[in-house]
Amino acid sequence: MTAILDATALTGRILLHWRQRPGSILVGFLFPVLMVLMFGYLFGGAMAVPDGQYLDFLIPGMLAMTMLFGLEAMVVAVTTDTAKGVTERIRAMPVTTTAILAGRGAADLLNAVAGLAVMVLTGLLVGWTPERGLLPALAAFGLLLWLRFAFIWVGIYLGLLLKTPESAAAVQILVWPTGFLSSAFVSPATMPDWLGAVSAWNPLSATATAIRDLFGNPTWGATDWASTHAVPLALLWPAALTAIFLPLAARQYRALGR
16 A cells, blocks of 8 residues: 555656646647648658558557657656656655656556547547447557557666666667557558568557557558457567566666665
């Protein structure tokens, strides 16, 4: 019970901090919207999706990309706390490592829910529609938050490892190629064979393809194993990432200051 109360208090601290800088939070929400408008209307005319409209293919991909963007934001937040000495002050308090990491993770999941709401509204405004009803749509959102949950631990670990906001810029080298080397924007079938194979097995591709199926949106008709088994992969990839990076994040946090 004490750990839960501590985690709740730390979550509240982060949310209060966000209230003090609404501009940066707003930019974080609107950047994916800008990408939808750019890819959907500037480049979308050149994208011929065999079984539907490109915007219907793009929106689920951008929902998955929004979950990936949270990794970069998490790294910046953790490194900023470390650089300002906030992390050390919290470590000096009688608070468990579990509560500290859980508080950070809970706040980020709330941020992810808000980001998804903005993106869904954007999608509806540009004509996107989930075609298969409420329950499949809820399952799709569950997969998206499950992916974000895994990226939380990747971000916390990298943030604790890098320690300074300046070095956090290096995470862009990881985030952007991961995002574009996926099925978020185009099908792996349109890529060279070796590149398409890498893209098809990208964790982001698994979630993007799975939620397209759950929403009843175009999938580009891919028939490779990873695409036809996207839902199991969308469950397994985040589980594997969490199993690896959650213990690493906890170990790295305990190692600070040694």
